[in-house]
Amino acid sequence: MQEKLQALKEEALVKITEADDLKALEAVRVGYLGKKGPITEVLRGMGKLSAEERPVVGELANTVRAAITEALEVKKQVFETEALNEQLKKEAIDVTLPGRPVTLGGPHLLTSIVTEIEDLFIGMGFEVKEGPEVETDYYNFEALNLPKNHPARDMQDSFYVTEELLMRTHTSPVQARTMGEYKGNKPVKMICPGKVYRRDTDDATHSHQFTQVEGLYVDKNVRMSDLKGVLNQFAKQFFGEEREIRLRPSFFPFTEPSVEMDISCKVCHGKGCSVCKQTGWIEILGGGMVHPDVLKMAGYDPEIYSGFAFGMGPERIAMLKYGVDDIRHFYTNDQRFLAQYHKA
Amino acid sequence: MLVSLNWLKQYVDLGSETPESLADKITKTGIEVEGIDYVSERLDHVVVGYVESCEKHPDADKLNVTKVNVGDEVLQIVCGAPNVETGQHVVVAKVGAVLPGNFKIKQAKLRGVESNGMICSLQELGIQEQYVPKDLADGIFVFSESVQIGRDVTDYLNLDDAILELGLTPNRSDALSMLGVAYEVAAILNEEVILPDESYTTTDEQATDLVSVKVEATDDNPYYGAFVAKNVTIKPAPLWMRNYLMAAGIRPINNVVDITNYVLLEYGQPLHAFDFDRFGSNQIVIRRAVANETFVTLDEETRTLNTEHLVITNGQTPQALAGVMGGFESEVNNETSTVLLEAAYFDGKVVRQAVKDHGLRSESSTRFEKGVDPNRVKRAGHRALHLLEKYADAKICVGVSEIDALDYSEKDVVITTERINDRLGTTITDYEIAVILDKLQFTYDQDQSTFTVHVPTRRQDITIFEDMLEEVARIYGYDYLDYTLPEGGQFAGKLSERQALKRFVKQVMEGAGLSEAITYSLTTTERATMLMAPDIKKQVISPVRLAMPMSEEHSTLRLSLLPELLAVASYNQARKEKDLALYEVGTVFVSDEKEITKQPKELNRLAGVLNGQWLTHPFQQEHKAVDFYVAKGIVETLVSRLGMDVTFAKAEIDGMHPGRTAEFYHEGQSIGFIGQVHPTLAKSYDLKAAYVFDLDLEYLYEHVDLEPNFNQIPRFPSMSRDIALVIDEMVPSGDVLATIKQAAGEHLFSLHVFDVYQGEHLPAGKKSLAFNLRYLDPTRTLTDDEVETSYEAVLAAVKSTHGAVLRA
Ligand SMILES: [Zn+2]
DSSP: OHHHHHHHHHHHHHHHHHOOSHHHHHHHHHHHHSTTSHHHHHHHGGGGSOTTHHHHHHHHHHHHHHHHHHHHHHHHHHHHHHHHHHHHHHTOOOTTSOOOOOOOOBOOHHHHHHHHHHHHHHHTTOEEOOOOSEEEHHHHTGGGTOOTTOGGGOGGGSOBSSSSEEEOSSSHHHHHHHHHHTTTSSOEEEEEEEEEEOSOOOSSSOOSEEEEEEEEEEEETOOHHHHHHHHHHHHHHHHOTTOOEEEEEEEETTEEEEEEEEEEOTTTTTSOOTTTTTSSEEEEEEEEEEOHHHHHHTTOOTTTEEEEEEEEOHHHHHHHHHOOOOTTHHHHOOHHHHHHTOOO | OEEEHHHHTTTSOOTTOOHHHHHHHHHHHTOEEEEEEESOOOOTTEEEEEEEEEEEETTEEEEEEEEEEOSSOEEEEEEOOTTOOTTOEEEEEOTTOEETTTEEOOOEEETTEEEOSEEOOTGGGTOOGGGSOGGGTTSOOEEOSOOOTTOBHHHHTTTTOEEEEEEOOTTOGGGSSHHHHHHHHHHHHTOOOOOOOOOOOEEEEEHHHHOEEEESOTTTOSEEEEEEEESOOOOOOOHHHHHHHHHTTOOOOOHHHHHHHHHHHHHSOOEEEEEGGGTSSSEEEEEEOOTTOEEEBTTSOEEEOOTTOEEEESSSSEEEETTTEEBSTTOOOTTOOOEEEEEEEOOHHHHHHHHHHHTOOOHHHHHHHHOOOGGGHHHHHHHHHHHHHHHSOOEEEESOEEEEOOOOOOEEEEEEHHHHHHHHTOOOOHHHHHHHHHHTTOEEEEETTEEEEEEOTTOTTOOSHHHHHHHHHHHHOGGGSOOOOOOSOOOOOOOOHHHHHHHHHHHHHHHTTOEEOOOOSEEOHHHHTTTOOHHHHTTOSSOOBOSSOSOGGGOEEOSOSHHHHHHHHHHHHHTTOOOEEEEEEEEEEEOOOSSOOSOOEEEEEEEEEEESEEEEEGGGTEEEEOOHHHHHHHHHHHHHHTTOOEEEEEOOOTTEEEEEEEEEEETTEEEEEEEEEOHHHHHHTTOSSOEEEEEEHHHHHHHOOOSOOOOOOOOSOOEEEEEEEEEETTSOHHHHHHHHHHHSOTTEEEEEEEEEEOSTTSOTTEEEEEEEEEEOOTTSOOOHHHHHHHHHHHHHHHHHHHOOEEOO
């Protein structure tokens, strides 16, 4: 009986090795381990055996059964792996075809620039203030030391709505409004970005609507060297550490002394080239020490308080920084233009 | 202001400064040099020649064969100019000369006749056509005075001059004169200013015996002086003067006119020369014009005047529009023998009015408008008389007939060293300040650190401490100021909640796939009121229109961002950029007045336009055109990000598709709309199916808190039920949703539509809506019974409210 079991095992293992698909393998399993199979038969005949022989043959039968079961399992896994590999092969795709696009929008270039300027000045302790675009003559001009008959405020240069209301020509009125809000006894440290309007015919360098960012700091003991220091810090952070600044005297009715700030030319590093018209410098912004009349009108005593103000044009800065060659691009909103500045 | 450096050298020693180095110093000290222009260049082999003979070319009518003495030789030159004649002193470019434009002079044969050089016009020497005197414009240049044969012409013709173009800010009108520039440059270079010669001899005749002056408008004309110069010879002005005028951009005319222009540029004081014999009387009366008085200016235009204009009259008729332009009747011409010379101070306002009304801005009016130096008015007259005597052979009458109410006083401004340093952040000493004042040639009284500066009248711009602060700072040098940071208190800079929310809204839009656009606030009147949101329309009485628009295109302030955004879509589509998703955050201008008297409300809105395909992935056959639900999804994403519960309802809005437009509400308040643009309107933009949305950002600013609140993550499982209803097709799903929400009880925490069906398996006029309901109690697990009870309540409610039944 023991010999018979051994023989069955050998026989089954050979058949398992020879099986070439899952079906053949299943036939081997049923053939040897099934209820009608030879091993079951052997076990059935165990009753005839002596008490000593019975456990020995029983154990052997179980060992044989286990050996065949394991061999079947191993072989089955081989077939399954093969089948899976076959299927995966069929599932292969062209990985070089384009992916399904995920559309992301992005900010307008002017917004990116204004945001960057805002964040730089916020870092220096400035708050961001806004004001109306339809402004009163008082705030747009008079509070900024431009009285009614001042030549710099020709009707021809502004879009008036009524005699007393106009489209603001700069964001400076927000400075006057903020000083008024702070009632002459509290320091003011603010920037005001926004849209402004001038009576210009739109062309490559003029736009009847454009953007301005102005800044104001009024406190006790504000010095002109502070203006230079703050603007220098801004210029280096915004345009690059290697850029130098210089201040030149200029004139604005609402500041005295007034300055214009140049930065060293990126292309020639100050040696002179066509970009900087051979001067080595590029004009970036205007500013100065707040005129005492402006302080007075806003309720600040110029004997106690002093301050500086500055203003810049994001369009001009964008044109310089990114080489945009026509100011109208900012307002045409050609998708191909807008998308160029979504990278950052 | 154009400044000839050769001319400037007459008043201040420029040392070894090159045009470039000087320009750089002037720019850094306060007057921007906007350009450097070179008259021409130093020319070699270009000399004075004397035409000894001039004969017709044997074979060419228009050519002459000349023999020209150039000092060391006599050259045969063939010349085509019509004005060449024997006995002229001319400019000869000899063989080997190279004229501007790299024009090389070579030996040549012209129609068989040998030519050894060229007789030149001023243009050929590089002088711009517009500055060439009229009588010399069409031919060769002829010297009108004695010159040395064979000498280099560069010096005679001022060819090596450099012209600085000064960009003057409105406060620096003092530099509208060569003397003013000389003071500026002298301060920079620490040099003295050499003043011009104002001396002359006089006859026995008194000016006051020949002419009387009466001023009837003293405020307009505080000083009027009339000088008389007799026996003048009208001829060309000396070459050097004509050269300087040309360099300054003024065309020479004759000696008398050129002298007044020369002094105008030299002193910054406009003068006017009348032909006394044609003046019409021996009295000068300055008065305001009477209404509709007419007068012919020297450009031969008839001007109609009014009482805002000041005129110089002969007691009867106007002879000049004060400070602006002289009259044709008494203009100096070739027959003029007695000159009545006006040196006056006219108030800027009256001159500005005349300039504006007649469109006549001139070198004179510009200076009067900005204010001339009182102390130079009469001196300019003397300077002109000096030149008239010298270059027009004039016999000058004694004295001046004048009316004088002019204020000649110098204003005092007190400065202290301490205050200067406080304001600049410097450590300038008393001595340095004194040196700076000396350089500026300002006189002062010093008491240790206190300076009382007597500001010269040429610097009308300096009236207060800060003006002197600027003078000190700029001569000290802005380059020498330190870089400091403010020493005041600490400030915490941050965005306001409103600004932070605005940035957040933009980020959501961009994350949703929209690009930001910025359009113009000013649009056409038609577009201004197009596609207004219902909440805006309720508030508007009339759009805000400019008083004097430049064009209809930008005449009226917008009440919606959409019309211009649609124009952007249209622009892009025309350029094959059809698939477009844009948003804008901007202001609309809402006035509740019919006639605008106060500032309109400025309200922030968010608007978007979607056109073309929303998604394309061609080889996967995915083509999703923009539709209503794409637009709605964007708005829903935004409001859900902001934690707002928003409901939508069908709406009818002018310019929108009547069946595909919804208004949306938060807590009963309309805060915007979405939908398809009406096909008719879309067509006017050449668009097919454009979808838009518009949202009231002001409402968000008021109601949204960006601070997130912590909500416990649920620890107990939620339970889910689906319900499919058959319902009349006209019932909006939103209404059913609202009914379910109300009926489902406190444990319902999410509810959404997951299927909509209409078709063959349902009766006509019916649709099926399927909803998913999820229930949750954060404190425990719900029982099936509880959920079942709610489910039954929902069924009962939708049946009674909408006649909905369970789908079989
Ligand atoms: Zn450069």
